[in-house]
Amino acid sequence: MNDHARLTPSPAGTFRQPLSFGAELQADGTTLFRLWAPSREVISVEIAGGAPVAMLPTGDGWFEARVPCGAGTRYRYRISPELAVPDPAARAQSGGVHGDSVVVDPTAYRWRLPAWKGRPWRETVLYELHAGLFGGYRGVAERLPQLADIGITAVELMPIAEFPGDRNWGYDGVLPYAPQSSYGTPDDLKALVDRAHELGLMIFLDVVYNHFGPDGNYISTYAEPFFNIDVMTPWGPxxxxxxxxxxxxxxDNALYWINEYRFDGLRFDAVHAIPDRGFLEELADRVRAGVEPDRHVHLVLENDDNVAGLLTGRFDAQWNDDGHHVLHTLLTGETEGYYADYAEEPAKALARVLTQGFVYQGQASAHRGGLPRGEPSDHLPPTAFVLFLQNHDQIGNRAFGEPLTALAREDALDAAQTLHLLAPQIPLLFMGEEVRSKAPFLFFTSHGEELAALVREGRRKEFASFAAFASEEGRSRIPDPNAVETFEASRPALARETPEAWRGRAELVAKLAGLRAAEIAPRLEGARALGADVLSEAAVCARWRLGDGTVLTIATNLGPDRIAFDPPAGARLLAASRDGAADASGLDGRTTLVWLGGDAA
Structure with missing residues (x-):
């Protein structure tokens, strides 16, 4: 570990994570600038309104300069007579990804709740949202009390690293240390985290370490070894x-968000696109060692490769796309694209999700050209999997951004949501899901016109294999990602409606989240699956022994027809997705029933 990245004491009520790269304020009132530029021999730092200052080489491609300047100073690195670039580790940016970087004093913010230690993973009920659609960091903070009121325990922000323009999903970020300036200031973001903690909420951040966006990444111009040109990805080397x-x-970036901004956890985007598993293991080990020992800090993966070996201590959980795909297939009947892998015997696949985690644990995937996918996962606890009915990808990757709530019947959604929120896996909801919003979540950007045209055309080509978009006329109906209207149409109900109107439509989630907090979460430590029975082509009954020995039984029927079913003897009915559904033997169509206790057999 670089000595510049060692955690050092900060004044009471403040936090600072020293960084290997970037601008670090010094005790003597100067600022130390550091840049790794192994492809250059001469580098200078240009202070706005001042003369350039030569940076001295210190070995192994590093350059340094100590300059008498303080917080608020705007600067760039001059790497050639023709090119000055922003700091790749800028803590803040002025003028977008091509503008000046800004020196920030991390200790200027005094935390209102510096002693917050987080919450155990078993208590997590995640709510994924896009900060820009809520009006920025302050807008999100204003809505947090409503989420806490219905039983959400953790808010997860989609990526906020500085990206080109003002509107973006966040996965086009190019300055991973700079919070997106169109959403607010670094202190606004810290105030959002502080407010979450005051309400008893954890707050997570989605980070992207597998690629940089297509506009504003200058690193290769001065640090060619940063990329491997022999291994290409959809985003380049x-x-x-x-x-x-x-x-x-x-x-350092992971530690920065956790230590300096006090995020309670990180979600690592698409780590299947990171070929170096050793890096992921080192990342988790360094983060675990680099935070206070009494803090609850949670690390979650998105990993299409279903690598179960990463979930045995280093990382808390993985987003379970398999779980989503089979539930979506059962609820909508869709079988195009990756849903084709779940169209055959979906109830059997759902039973596997509920008791073993992944559907694909080494089997061949037809959608992936017959290649094997995944590792055995039946040894993992249910809390190693984040289960969701919707997320940004699964809605936004549809041509018209329709949420599941616009595609499935209400009674089927009731049944699926009851399963989702009371099963032992960690539940995640996407913004709007709590009130059954039918508003779309569309793919949106705010690129310059040249790149916007390429993105627009690429988006249309992406759907060319689907029957509805086989023709040019069909593809032309796909919303333009760069249009302001596309962004505005995606605003969630929580950001549009009065708290009273919104709360009245969130009653089911509030009820289920309350049951989970009272009856399920306290018993999750040590929970293990007992098994599952396939009851019909769309129905399963799964059982778990919870940590205190109590048996949890969930029977769910996502098909239209009533089926024969005997409820567990001696068990207490905890929840029914439909009134009166548990009054007689059998299991109604589009119904979920949940019991605690009884016989484990």
């Missing part, structure tokens, strides 16, 4: 994690 400064750049 892969990131070269074999280089120590590259590894430290991203590991």
């Amino acid at each position: 892969s990131i070269n994690f074999a280089e120590r400064p590259v590894r430290d750049y991203f590991i």
Whole structure:
């Protein structure tokens, strides 16, 4: 580990994570600038309104300069007579991804709740949202009390690293340390985290370490070894994690968000696109070692490869796309694209999700050209999987951004949501899901016109294999990602409606989240699956022994027809998705029943 990245004491009520790269304020009132630029021999730092200051080489491609300037100073690095670039580790940015970086004093913010230690993973009920659609960091903070009121325990922000323009999903970020300036200031973001903690909410951040966006990434112009041109990804050359400064750049970033901004957890985007598993293991180890020992900090993966070996201590959980895909297939009947892998015997696949985690644990995937996918996962606890009916990808990757709530019947959604929120897996809801919003979540950007045209055309080509978009006329109906109207149409109900109107439509989630907090979460430590029975082509009954020995039984029928079913003897009915559904033997169509206790057999 680079000595510059060691955690050092900060004044009471403040937090600072020293960084390998970037601008660090010094005790003597100067600022130390550091840049890894192994492809250049001469580098200077240009202070806005001042003369350039030569940066001295210190070995192994590093350059440094100590300058008498303080917080608020705007600067860039001059790497050639023709090109000055922003700091890749800027804590703030002025003028977008091509503008000036800004020196920030992390200790200027005094935390209102500096002693917050987080909450155990078993208590997590996640709510994923897009900060820009809520009006920025302050807008999100204003809505947090409503989420806490219905039983949400953790808010997860989609990526906020500085990206080109003002509107973006966040996965086009190019400055991973700079909070998106169109959403607010660094202190606004810290105030959002503080407010969450005051309400007893954890707050998570989605981070992207597998690629940079297509506009504003200058690193290759001065640090060619940062990328590996021999391994290409959909976004260009892969990131070269074999280089120590590259590894430290991203590991420092994870520690920065957790220690300096006090996020309670990180969701790591698409780590299947990171070829170096050793980097992921080191990342988790360094983060675990780099935070206070009494803090609850949670690390969650998105990993299409279903690598169960990463979930045995280093990472808390993985988003379970398999669970979503089979539930979506059962609820909608859709079988195009990746849903084709779940169309055959979906109830059997759902039973596997509920008791073993992944559907694909090494079997061949037809959608992936017959290649094997996944590792055995039946040894993992149910809390190693984040289960969801919707998320940003599964809605926004549809041509018209329709949420599941616009595609499935209300009674089927009731049944699925009851399963989702009371099963032992960790539940995640996407913004609007709590009130059954039918508003779309569309793919949106705010690129310059040249790149916007390429993105627009690429978006249309993406759906060319689907029957509805086989023709040019069909593809032309797909919303333009760069249009302001596309962004505005995606605003969630929580950001549009009065708290009273919104709360009146969130009663089911509030009820189920309350039951989960009272009856399920306290018993999750040590929970293990007992097994599952396939009851019909759309119905299963799964059982778990919870940590205190209590048996949890969930029977769910997502098909239209009533089926024969005997409820567990001696068990207490905890929840029914439909009134009166448990009054007689059998299991109604589009119904979920949940019991505690009784016989484990």
